[in-house]
Amino acid sequence: MLLSQPLHYASTADRLIGRATFGATVLDRRNIKAVGADAWLNAQLTPVSIDDGDVDSWLSQHPLYLAPRARLRRESRQKLQDSLRLHTLARSLYSSRQLFEVMVGFWSNHFNIALQKHPQRMASMRILYDRDVIRTHALGNFRLLLGDVITHPAMLLYLDNVRNRVRAPNENLARELLELHTLGIDGGYTHTDIDEVARILTGWSTILNTEKPNFATVKQHVGQHDKQPKRILGETIAIADMSAELDHLLDLLVDQPATGQHIAAKLVRHFVADDPPQRLVNEIATEFRHRFGNVDSLLRTIFASPEFAAAPPRLKQPHRYMLSALRALDAHVAPENGLNNWLFRLGQPLYMWPAPDGYPDEAVAWADKLLGRWNFAVKLAHNQLRGVTVPWESFAATGAVDDAIEALAQRLFGQALDDESRSFIQQHLSSKRLQKQRKRALSEATALMLASPAFQWY
Amino acid sequence: MSQPHCDEYDKLSRQQRVHRQQRLNAFTHGAELAAVPDWLPKVALADPHVGPSGDTLVCIFLRGGADGLNIIVPHGERHYYDFRPNLNIPRPDDRKQHARTVDLDGFFGLHPALAPLLPIYHATDLGIVHACGSPDETRSHFAAQTLMETGVSDSYSGWLARHLATLDSGNASPLRAIALSGMLTESLFGAKATVLRGVAQHKLQVGDARRAPIEDALSTLYGDTEALLAGAAEQTLATLALMRQVNAIPRPTLSRPYPKDKLGHALQTVAQLVRADVGVEVATIDFGGWDTHAAQGGVTGGMAKRLAILAEALAAFYEELEPLMQRITVVVMSEFGRRVHENGSGGTDHGHGNMMLLMGKGINGGQVHADWPGLTPEALAGPGDLDITTDYRDVLAELVRKRLKNPNLSAIFPHFQFAERGIVLG
Numbered sequence: 001m002l003l004s005q006p007l008h009y010a011s012t013a014d015r016l017i018g019r020a021t022f023g024a025t026v027l028d029r030r031n032i033k034a035v036g037a038d039a040w041l042n043a044q045l046t047p048v049s050i051d052d053g054d055v056d057s058w059l060s061q062h063p064l065y066l067a068p069r070a071r072l073r074r075e076s077r078q079k080l081q082d083s084l085r086l087h088t089l090a091r092s093l094y095s096s097r098q099l100f101e102v103m104v105g106f107w108s109n110h111f112n113i114a115l116q117k118h119p120q121r122m123a124s125m126r127i128l129y130d131r132d133v134i135r136t137h138a139l140g141n142f143r144l145l146l147g148d149v150i151t152h153p154a155m156l157l158y159l160d161n162v163r164n165r166v167r168a169p170n171e172n173l174a175r176e177l178l179e180l181h182t183l184g185i186d187g188g189y190t191h192t193d194i195d196e197v198a199r200i201l202t203g204w205s206t207i208l209n210t211e212k213p214n215f216a217t218v219k220q221h222v223g224q225h226d227k228q229p230k231r232i233l234g235e236t237i238a239i240a241d242m243s244a245e246l247d248h249l250l251d252l253l254v255d256q257p258a259t260g261q262h263i264a265a266k267l268v269r270h271f272v273a274d275d276p277p278q279r280l281v282n283e284i285a286t287e288f289r290h291r292f293g294n295v296d297s298l299l300r301t302i303f304a305s306p307e308f309a310a311a312p313p314r315l316k317q318p319h320r321y322m323l324s325a326l327r328a329l330d331a332h333v334a335p336e337n338g339l340n341n342w343l344f345r346l347g348q349p350l351y352m353w354p355a356p357d358g359y360p361d362e363a364v365a366w367a368d369k370l371l372g373r374w375n376f377a378v379k380l381a382h383n384q385l386r387g388v389t390v391p392w393e394s395f396a397a398t399g400a401v402d403d404a405i406e407a408l409a410q411r412l413f414g415q416a417l418d419d420e421s422r423s424f425i426q427q428h429l430s431s432k433r434l435q436k437q438r439k440r441a442l443s444e445a446t447a448l449m450l451a452s453p454a455f456q457w458y
Numbered sequence: 459m460s461q462p463h464c465d466e467y468d469k470l471s472r473q474q475r476v477h478r479q480q481r482l483n484a485f486t487h488g489a490e491l492a493a494v495p496d497w498l499p500k501v502a503l504a505d506p507h508v509g510p511s512g513d514t515l516v517c518i519f520l521r522g523g524a525d526g527l528n529i530i531v532p533h534g535e536r537h538y539y540d541f542r543p544n545l546n547i548p549r550p551d552d553r554k555q556h557a558r559t560v561d562l563d564g565f566f567g568l569h570p571a572l573a574p575l576l577p578i579y580h581a582t583d584l585g586i587v588h589a590c591g592s593p594d595e596t597r598s599h600f601a602a603q604t605l606m607e608t609g610v611s612d613s614y615s616g617w618l619a620r621h622l623a624t625l626d627s628g629n630a631s632p633l634r635a636i637a638l639s640g641m642l643t644e645s646l647f648g649a650k651a652t653v654l655r656g657v658a659q660h661k662l663q664v665g666d667a668r669r670a671p672i673e674d675a676l677s678t679l680y681g682d683t684e685a686l687l688a689g690a691a692e693q694t695l696a697t698l699a700l701m702r703q704v705n706a707i708p709r710p711t712l713s714r715p716y717p718k719d720k721l722g723h724a725l726q727t728v729a730q731l732v733r734a735d736v737g738v739e740v741a742t743i744d745f746g747g748w749d750t751h752a753a754q755g756g757v758t759g760g761m762a763k764r765l766a767i768l769a770e771a772l773a774a775f776y777e778e779l780e781p782l783m784q785r786i787t788v789v790v791m792s793e794f795g796r797r798v799h800e801n802g803s804g805g806t807d808h809g810h811g812n813m814m815l816l817m818g819k820g821i822n823g824g825q826v827h828a829d830w831p832g833l834t835p836e837a838l839a840g841p842g843d844l845d846i847t848t849d850y851r852d853v854l855a856e857l858v859r860k861r862l863k864n865p866n867l868s869a870i871f872p873h874f875q876f877a878e879r880g881i882v883l884g
Contacts, residue, residue, distance in 0.1 A: 001682070004679050004683045005683060006683075006684060160751045160752050160803065163751070163752050163801075163802060163803035165802060167802070168801065168802020168803070169801075169802070170751060170752070170801060170802065170803055170807070175597075175598065179598055179600075185600070185601060191597075315686070347653075355599065355600070363686060364647070364686070367687060368651070368652070368653050368690050369653065370687070370690050370691055370694045371662070371694050371698075374662060374676065374694075375662065378662070378663055378672070379663065424675075424678070424679075428671065444668070444672070448676075448679070451676060451679075452679050453683035453684075453687050453691075456687060
């Protein structure tokens with residue numbers, strides 16, 4: 001029966017809104033039907049063309065995330081972390097620029113910075129990193145994104161480059177720049193290359209604001225920079241100016257075929273399949289090099305590919321599972337809510353993956369967390385999530401319980417239940433207790449649908 | 459200070475490296491989603507050995523590359539003090555220091571924060587191995603952890619998964635393998651294992667009257683689905699039933715309680731489950747925070763605090779389970795050690811050789827097992843690291859054969875020539 005199987009989309013357009021958002025809503029389905037898949041995607045790839053007034057005004061009531069640096073400096077770690085998570089949650093849930101938000105999530109992961117390391121200093125810097133770096137380039141150019149990532153105080157602190165000096169090198173950032181951010185672990189670099197990259201990165205540091213030690217800005221410490229020539233991937237680099245030297249290195253790295261393959265594989269995995277089809281990966285890798293890594297055109301190619309049209313179901317990661325449920329039910333989320341705690345219980349708290357490689361993007365990493373999902377389903381369906389209300393009255397208020405269940409199924413799955421699923425639910429609701437209470441019956445039916453195998457896939 | 463790097467090392471490490479993506483390809487085939495198999499085809503597995511399971515094995519993985527030289531201190535080694543002018547743990551007889559290495563055998567000693575383990579060591583229930591690890595030269599966390607947890611094999615599965623697949627102990631418990639961590643540990647990939655936060659927390663949050671009908675409904679829904687989630691659901695439901703029973707058993711009072719930390723809670727949970735006799739054969743625990751590139755501290759500081767938690771948790775576990783310790787083995791390991799030279803940030807960079815700890819009545823404890831290569835510059839490996847003279851697989855293989863009663867070592871650690879080290883009794 002439908003409820004028991006990984007969800008199969010009725011059309012490529014359905015798959016598009018399913019995967020280019022954090023979960024299709026009734027509005028998404030209406031929109032794409034009205035304007036067609038091409039126009040819908042074009043709009044998503046030009047986010048400024050989409051009015052986002054609703055979420056902007058929601059967030060304007062909680063302005064800490066958007067505050068100027070001077071204000072951020074004065075705030076406590078807890079408040080800053082909360083505001084970052086709230087901002088991400090609100091935008092993931094409510095922004096109409098969904099593909100942009102999906103890519104913000106993607107790059108935040110690829111260039112992961114965890115909040116737990118140097119938590120006091122990191123809290124404000126992680127907000128700036130989100131605002132000024134990730135959100136500036138999410139649908140933009142990879143080379144520009146990379147440049148801003150590597151020189152941001154948050155990254156310099158996270159990967160210990162603030163301690164990387166001539167005659168006292170620290171290779172942490174250099175290693176991850178090659179292994180995770182660009183070439184990938186099989187990208188053909190040697191231990192010597194890591195050392196040489198570390199030498200190029202010497203002196204890229206931060207200065208702490210002496211009045212408020214929780215804040216830092218980037219500083220190029222020329223005195224701590226290793227000025228001798230370096231040799232990386234067979235090329236000698238001897239450039240006096242620190243910035244120009246780093247630019248040259250990043251150009252070199254982004255130009256390597258291995259980098260194209262690495263980024264392409266991750267993008268294709270994210271939107272198509274855990275086992276990214278090699279033909280499409282190759283196409284994206286080639287395009288990556290020719291277009292200097294312009295993300296929007298790469299996405300266009302992915303969504304237009306035959307592999308996307310034939311893509312198998314993907315298992316929702318816990319974060320997406322939660323968001324897709326809330327979105328499908330048009331849930332109202334208050335600023336004071338327990339969703340962040342739920343993300344811990346589901347196994348995917350925001351900005352807490354402790355290593356620079358980010359959350360894994362494969363089904364096998366997430367399949368074992370069913371209990372958390374079932375509990376979330378139960379709580380959501382019974383209105384027992386702090387700060388979350390589902391407007392049941394607006395779509396399941398009156399009429400037969402069966403009709404209400406159909407309406408809910410359309411919201412959750414974008415298609416009607418099959419007979420078997422229908423009778424399965426009816427049978428479950430046939431207990432005397434539930435017969436008498438329409439509301440409870442609906443809650444339980446919703447819980448079962450949210451907890452079903454079908455709703456775990458997208 | 460930095461040594462010339464031989465590209466040979468890099469080539470060698472790349473040959474042996476398991477590409478994470480290749481490994482995970484095993485789990486999805488084209489348009490169809492394959493099950494998580496009990497073992498994966500690249501390793502030729504013998505038929506399972508049929509026999510009773512041995513000890514309950516608790517594997518604690520120190521994530522981040524724990525600095526073994528500051529945990530089991532080679533205080534008899536002059537170069538240790540030369541290379542670590544600031545980070546060293548003072549010699550046992552250095553009266554000028556208020557905190558010093560706790561001597562074990564005249565050459566090695568414990569970091570003072572590990573003092574709670576000393577009685578266990580003297581009871582010969584704590585054994586230590588040094589200069590050990592995985593021979594691969596990689597110093598990448600992710601690669602090293604993956605290699606260690608897959609048993610340096612070409613396979614996609616974890617070494618513990620292969621152990622479980624090749625030992626038919628007649629144990630059908632859903633808690634046969636548990637992971638006390640956020641995510642399934644790589645060593646258990648391929649096994650049917652349960653991720654657990656704690657005993658009391660592990661339940662469906664519905665009213666008593668609705669619990670059974672809802673669990674039945676879920677059972678029906680998931681009984682019919684593709685294999686990945688069908689297996690996960692079956693385990694989840696069976697575990698819920700079991701936890702209800704375990705939770706009813708009363709807890710003991712300890713003279714030295716568990717530390718209030720994730721590790722303390724994890725070991726306490728394992729102890730509770732072991733005492734409830736619910737068929738836990740393997741438990742994996744993650745304990746992070748060991749990647750001390752900067753501000754590592756010496757006798758005090760961040761790492762010392764982690765060590766105190768480790769020692770207190772192990773001591774409490776030992777006390778709670780003392781009557782059962784002849785059926786329990788605890789092993790503590792990390793993906794690599796750290797560079798002998800301290801760096802310019804008050805820390806240490808990724809290294810190579812490391813220590814392992816083993817606890818249990820079946821361990822040949824009360825000694826440090828080490829074929830010590832020394833720390834003279836010529837003896838160091840790669841860019842200046844402690845060499846490895848005992849492959850960690852020798853340690854684990856002895857555990858598997860003698861304590862876990864599984865003779866299928868070549869399936870668990872393929873292409874490996876075992877050497878008996880006498881680390882385990884028997």
